[in-house]
Amino acid sequence: MTAVRTKKRTTAKKAAAESRTGTFTFTSRLELSDNKLWGAHFRIPKEAAKALTSGESKRVICTVMGTERYQSAIVFFRTGVPVVTINKTLRTKLNLEPGDSADITLEKDTSAYGLPMPEELNEVFRQDPEGKKIFHSLTPGKQRTLLYIIGKSKDPDKRIRLSLIILHHIKKNLGKVDYRALNDEMKADRAMR
Numbered sequence: 001m002t003a004v005r006t007k008k009r010t011t012a013k014k015a016a017a018e019s020r021t022g023t024f025t026f027t028s029r030l031e032l033s034d035n036k037l038w039g040a041h042f043r044i045p046k047e048a049a050k051a052l053t054s055g056e057s058k059r060v061i062c063t064v065m066g067t068e069r070y071q072s073a074i075v076f077f078r079t080g081v082p083v084v085t086i087n088k089t090l091r092t093k094l095n096l097e098p099g100d101s102a103d104i105t106l107e108k109d110t111s112a113y114g115l116p117m118p119e120e121l122n123e124v125f126r127q128d129p130e131g132k133k134i135f136h137s138l139t140p141g142k143q144r145t146l147l148y149i150i151g152k153s154k155d156p157d158k159r160i161r162l163s164l165i166i167l168h169h170i171k172k173n174l175g176k177v178d179y180r181a182l183n184d185e186m187k188a189d190r191a192m193r
Contacts, residue, residue, distance in 0.1 A: 023107045024048035030091070032098045033077070040091060041075075041083035042104050049074050049082030052108055059109035060084065065094055065102050071109055071116075114140065115147045120159040124167060131167035134175045142177055149186075165189055 028042040042064075052060055053074050062084050063069045070090065077083045084106065086096075096102060125132035135143065150162045169182050 022051065023105060024052070025103065025105045027101050028104050030086070030096050030098055030100050030102060031083075033083075033085075035077070038085040039088055040098065041077065041085045042102065044074060044082040044084055044104075044106065046082060048106060049076075052106060053082075057109070057114075059111075059114040060106045061109045062086075063105040064090065064096075066105075068094060071111070071114055073114070074106075113143055113147055115144050116151055117147065118151045118159050118163070120156060121147070121150055121163040124160070124163040128167055131171055134170050135167065137175050138170070138177065146177070161189055162186065 024045070026045055026048065028044070030040055030042060032040050052058070058074045060072055060074055061069060062072045064086065068090050072084050072086075074082050074084055084104070091097075094102070125135070135146070138146070146166050150159050150166065153159050153162065165185050166182065169185055170177060173181075
């Protein structure tokens with residue numbers, strides 16, 4: 001990966017205001033990553049990363065080019081370079097290629113989970129208090145992973161089925177998530193349809 005400077009679009013007065021409001025806007029270039037967990041990222045100015053990662057959470061809401069808003073996390077790449085990742089779907093939608101510059105706005109994510117709670121899962125929680133309790137005993141990262149699995153479907157009926165499968169899985173495994181077994185359970189459900 002080549003070194004890319006992150007250019008801030010701020011004056012000193014605006015930077016001070018940003019640090020008070022917790023919102024940071026800057027321009028950064030899209031870089032491909034050799035990390036197996038994500039495909040591309042934007043570098044973040046160190047002062048923004050420092051302000052946004054104070055405390056325990058590194059979760060942020062990222063807005064790219066003023067239009068696409070998504071929940072993410074600040075991660076520290078290689079030798080401590082702060083970055084925010086962007087998935088291929090958004091890159092394609094925004095017609096972004098490696099090396100392209102984009103305006104990025106970051107703000108602290110104060111949501112409960114760092115991802116939206118699917119209403120179907122909330123309804124399943126209402127009907128299954130034991131499953132809700134076990135779900136909330138999972139680490140925040142595991143909760144987000146399961147929320148992502150459920151929430152990525154556009155079909156409400158599928159989100160209900162996934163919610164039921166996941167709660168059954170974590171109850172059966174006493175609060176443990178075996179992702180391979182869970183994937184097999186979801187595949188078995190698809191095969192029955």
